[in-house]
Amino acid sequence: MSTPIKLVYFAWLRERVGMGEEVAHLPDSLSTVADVLAWQQSRGEAYAHAFEHLPIIRVALDQTHAHHDEPLGTPAEIAFFPPMTGG
Amino acid sequence: MSTPIKLVYFAWLRERVGMGEEVAHLPDSLSTVADVLAWQQSRGEAYAHAFEHLPIIRVALDQTHAHHDEPLGTPAEIAFFPPMTGG
Amino acid sequence: MTTPTIRVQAEDFDLAAETKILTQGRHDVGAVASFIGLCRGEGDTLNALELEHYPGMAQKQIGTAANAACARWPVDGLTVIHRYGKLYPGDQIVMVVATSRHRDAAFDAARFVMDYLKTDAPFWKKEHRKDGQEANWVDARDSDDAARKRWE
Amino acid sequence: MTTPTIRVQAEDFDLAAETKILTQGRHDVGAVASFIGLCRGEGDTLNALELEHYPGMAQKQIGTAANAACARWPVDGLTVIHRYGKLYPGDQIVMVVATSRHRDAAFDAARFVMDYLKTDAPFWKKEHRKDGQEANWVDARDSDDAARKRWE
Numbered sequence: 001m002s003t004p005i006k007l008v009y010f011a012w013l014r015e016r017v018g019m020g021e022e023v024a025h026l027p028d029s030l031s032t033v034a035d036v037l038a039w040q041q042s043r044g045e046a047y048a049h050a051f052e053h054l055p056i057i058r059v060a061l062d063q064t065h066a067h068h069d070e071p072l073g074t075p076a077e078i079a080f081f082p083p084m085t086g087g
Numbered sequence: 088m089s090t091p092i093k094l095v096y097f098a099w100l101r102e103r104v105g106m107g108e109e110v111a112h113l114p115d116s117l118s119t120v121a122d123v124l125a126w127q128q129s130r131g132e133a134y135a136h137a138f139e140h141l142p143i144i145r146v147a148l149d150q151t152h153a154h155h156d157e158p159l160g161t162p163a164e165i166a167f168f169p170p171m172t173g174g
Numbered sequence: 175m176t177t178p179t180i181r182v183q184a185e186d187f188d189l190a191a192e193t194k195i196l197t198q199g200r201h202d203v204g205a206v207a208s209f210i211g212l213c214r215g216e217g218d219t220l221n222a223l224e225l226e227h228y229p230g231m232a233q234k235q236i237g238t239a240a241n242a243a244c245a246r247w248p249v250d251g252l253t254v255i256h257r258y259g260k261l262y263p264g265d266q267i268v269m270v271v272a273t274s275r276h277r278d279a280a281f282d283a284a285r286f287v288m289d290y291l292k293t294d295a296p297f298w299k300k301e302h303r304k305d306g307q308e309a310n311w312v313d314a315r316d317s318d319d320a321a322r323k324r325w326e
Numbered sequence: 327m328t329t330p331t332i333r334v335q336a337e338d339f340d341l342a343a344e345t346k347i348l349t350q351g352r353h354d355v356g357a358v359a360s361f362i363g364l365c366r367g368e369g370d371t372l373n374a375l376e377l378e379h380y381p382g383m384a385q386k387q388i389g390t391a392a393n394a395a396c397a398r399w400p401v402d403g404l405t406v407i408h409r410y411g412k413l414y415p416g417d418q419i420v421m422v423v424a425t426s427r428h429r430d431a432a433f434d435a436a437r438f439v440m441d442y443l444k445t446d447a448p449f450w451k452k453e454h455r456k457d458g459q460e461a462n463w464v465d466a467r468d469s470d471d472a473a474r475k476r477w478e
Contacts, residue, residue, distance in 0.1 A: 058206050098378055172449065277437075
């Protein structure tokens with residue numbers, strides 16, 4: 001089993017998943033950001049709803065923006081959120 | 088003889104002419120802004136010095152910028168000044 | 175290179191006080207460009223705006239934009255403050271102030287930081303309406319992506 | 327169309343107070359862009375700056391630029407103040423504040439007014455030096471003409 005990773009959620013992703021953060025063991029088979037997103041979709045109804053429209057979901061690995069096609073690496077924290085609307 | 092016109096000077100043009108304003112009778116023959124500038128050059132040493140470098144001298148007719156090739160019209164006030172350096 | 179000041183906070187801010195910190199006691203600054211973003215009432219339909227942020231990363235992303243501005247233009251001082259939490263119509267949300275010898279650098283740096291912050295800093299706005307309708311998350315604007323791209 | 331406020335005065339100004347006049351009691355303003363021009367010390371060589379102006383025409387030219395900005399962008403409020411007389415290093419010379427729903431209009435309007443004012447408003451600066459050398463009139467900068475041209 002892999003090292004546990006902290007997963008954090010913001011805005012409507014947080015609301016749909018039903019929590020702001022969790023600690024999870026990711027399958028060893030996940031090698032890209034896209035793999036992680038596909039895995040999230042498979043984790044039940046709430047996750048499937050939250051991760052329904054993948055193209056609009058942004059991911060940050062250890063607080064750095066990452067494209068879906070980037071390798072996952074070994075982050076301690078993965079964040080999932082919609083496009084940002086600050087300023 | 089023509090109507091008297093108020094002539095005003097600013098910055099180093101004012102200093103070279105030796106006064107901030109004067110009232111003068113312009114010759115009837117002057118028909119463009121350039122004509123007025125040439126006339127100023129002919130009015131003695133102080134004016135010749137002030138109006139030495141015509142291309143850098145700006146003119147305003149009744150407080151509106153005028154190019155040297157514009158017709159003089161019948162302004163009540165003509166202003167002469169160097170390029171502006173405000174702001 | 176100038177080290178920008180970045181703050182992510184719930185409290186209000188004071189542009190005049192922040193400007194004074196950047197200009198006081200130095201006479202090489204000729205230009206101060208600043209920007210304040212305010213919470214709009216949306217035609218009196220908005221009760222409040224809830225600003226969620228990603229602590230740590232919000233500060234980091236604003237810092238990245240601010241450092242890039244200081245590297246790109248001759249900026250003498252740069253301060254960026256972004257609030258989070260519940261804000262009401264008329265409230266201040268964000269401010270940027272940039273100082274420089276000349277105005278072009280100050281204007282460019284302030285605007286650059288605002289454009290990058292809009293698309294790259296992890297903040298999200300939720301609108302609570304006066305009519306009691308369900309609160310909604312504000313959609314990102316395509317024009318903000320376009321604004322960011324003009325600096326590339 | 328918005329009617330800008332223009333003042334040409336010897337007295338100092340207060341950007342925060344002028345901003346408050348434009349934003350107070352209205353919740354449709356989302357963006358406030360502002361600029362302040364300060365008197366630089368020129369490496370501690372400047373004693374004072376003397377700002378001469380053409381009364382009447384100075385006000386008129388700033389008004390022309392400000393009205394053009396209000397016609398070109400959706401500006402909600404615009405205030406421009408330019409001082410004249412004797413100013414010292416660190417003193418405020420000029421301010422522009424523009425408000426709008428969105429930031430692009432506010433930034434563009436403020437910068438446009440500054441660029442036009444630099445080349446078209448009848449003000450002249452004379453530098454009085456600390457070393458007692460003869461005072462000199464500041465030369466116009468080519469970069470100011472270029473800045474104005476970018477709006478054409």
